[in-house]
Amino acid sequence: MFDYEILKVIWWLLVGVLLVGFAIMDGHDMGVGTLLPFVGKNDIERRVVINTVGPHWDGNQVWFITGGGAIFAAWPLVYATAFSGFYWAMLAVLWALFFRPVGFDYRSKIHNATWRSTWDWGLFIGGAVPPLIFGVAFGNLLQGVPFHFNDYLVSTYTGSFWQLLNPFALLAGVVSSAMITMHGGVYLAHRTEGQIQHRAISGALIAAMVMVVSFLLAGLWLRLGGIEGYVITSVVDAAAMPDPLAKTVVRAADGWWRNYEQQPMLWLLPVIGTCSALLTMALLIARRTGLAFILSSLAITGVIGTAGAAMFPFIMPSSTMPNASLTVWDSVSSHLTLGLMLVATLIFMPLIVIYTSWAYRVMRGKVTESHIRANEHSAY
Template sequence: MILHELIDYQTLRLIWWVLLGVLLISFAATDGFDLGVGILLPFVGRADIERRLAINTIGPVWEGNQVWLILGGGAIFAAWPALYAVSFSGFYLAMFAILAALILRPVGFKYRSKKEDPRWRENWDRALFVGGFVPALIFGVAVGNVLQGVPFRFDGDLRIFYDGTFFGLLNPFALLCGLLSVAMIVMHGACWLVLKTAGPVNARARSYGSGAALAVIVLFALGGLALWQFVDGYRITSAIVTDGPSNPLLKTVAREPGAWFANYAARPWLLIVPALGFLGALGAFAGLRARLELATMAASKLSVVGIIATVGVSMFPFILPSSSEPRASLTVWDASSSHLTLFIMLVSCVIFLPIIVAYTAWVYRVLWGKVDERSITDHGGHAY
């Protein structure tokens, strides 16, 4: 037996669909609170020392947290090449805006404290706000467009043609998803600040975080209602071949109202996934009001997991539907790399992913505890 045949093609495709979700959720659950702190920076810090306090809660970890974004992009490139090609070409300007905003973060962290000038520091604080807000908004807008379907098609040689525009991405449902994403990230950032700070910054973070948690509940509910009433889902109408070649054009697909809810009708236990999104946000709100710091952070992470996983569970087996040519939609069964490639990647993942998780856990353990003004003003340290 050839080694890679130890796991059949269908199972490998499912494994990599799950792993892609895990990587994206891990990015949102870790780097998400970094982005949230950036968004909250002008609001929780009214004096320079307070803003430095907020910045230094994420200063030692934000670079490591971005590893999950790199891993997610790498997984898309290697495991789902068609998805990578369509999304990075169709969403090119959106991706450029995200990258430009993310570049502001390391520059802002490094240069903010180089001068004592208040105006200099305020400008870099605005840059850090942009570096948090823009990615949070655009990631949500992208998800909203994925749920609606993206205008792309293939020719007979499987060359990709994207027929959309950047401003076409900014439709009402996508913007609603963008607002949900921002609210979720702000909630997560506020929970982190409550966990890592004390005093006025902690109090303001609780206030803003409580509002954001309520906004998450309302916007998540509105998104579900809008998806049910106004957004068509997609359904495969031909025979489903789960271990066939990666050719999206070998199937037929129909657009139907309410199709994204078919998985819940067939398997009602899946409703636990969106329920986690609501219960996590409700738990974060209650924890912020009751000042239960660690439980609040755990509830916020649970909400992030539930909200993002809801998208994947609702769309399965679709990964990226096509609104202009539905049969060109990319699914788990026809958009992956080869059997051998997925197996080699899985072996690499089994080896290296636990190392990354263990190192990350060690870093958080070493840096556990609250950040205070004394650790920042101590010139023998390395605070921003």
């Protein structure tokens, strides 16, 4: 079995993989939901759009559930503190997600234009709101979250919901929302044809451009806009038992850039995020939608990886008590817990990938209007 220090890093990487997997797999479902009211101009077209993701969306949410479970089990202090500070934001995500299962199941049960239009907008909310809030959350993490611990390691959040909606965090929300919308548009272009495909490509191109511009602006803001990063100045025993108060942390103007200065190879992450999005646009124009989906997935990996690499080893910095900032080293579960979870992950993660790949292979191909008309009662 790996020693404690290595397991801590492994779980940082695994949580990152789960977040990227969620953004790629459940993200294209949400992107399709975001584009639904604008790409589908009538009921048949909207049913085509819905049926591109209808058979897969609930399976893809396994990534979301697994990611949340992994954070709960591997980083319990992060989970508890985040759900305290981001309580109303997380509730907003859950409320938005409620529209998805009900919308998919109920939308086509009644032949009524008002009924169906209402659920179409419900699916839009379920697709558009979560990526926006997740991006806002990341923006706040990069600025630091106002929380502190007492001597019993009970956390207290001293901010408010409205403080989360600050300008930089909203810009990060734009990056996230545009990224997911681009990804959904690429997937929709791959699974449809005709006017629906044309509109999906147009939506994906606009979203990709917004993503690239806002991503670069966020990077410049972090570098030049006075947002300080966090740096550990004391000696850290990476193999010690977790104690978030047993370190010294300071804020520095170049705090989030030091990893990039020490490891220049990390610059590949923002380059991949930006260039992959631009290549996605070129491939969409050339109607190479399958390859565009791969490049779009790489763009997501690059963007999320950029933030993760900048913050390492910090997971949830504290703006009001920097020494209480939660890091990879001091917010984790026990050695035994991390080891048992790693074994379970090595068993079940491949199974998730295998069954997901099989499902997409079986249900591959274009979804057309003629297919919807021929399967009036079995399609969504």
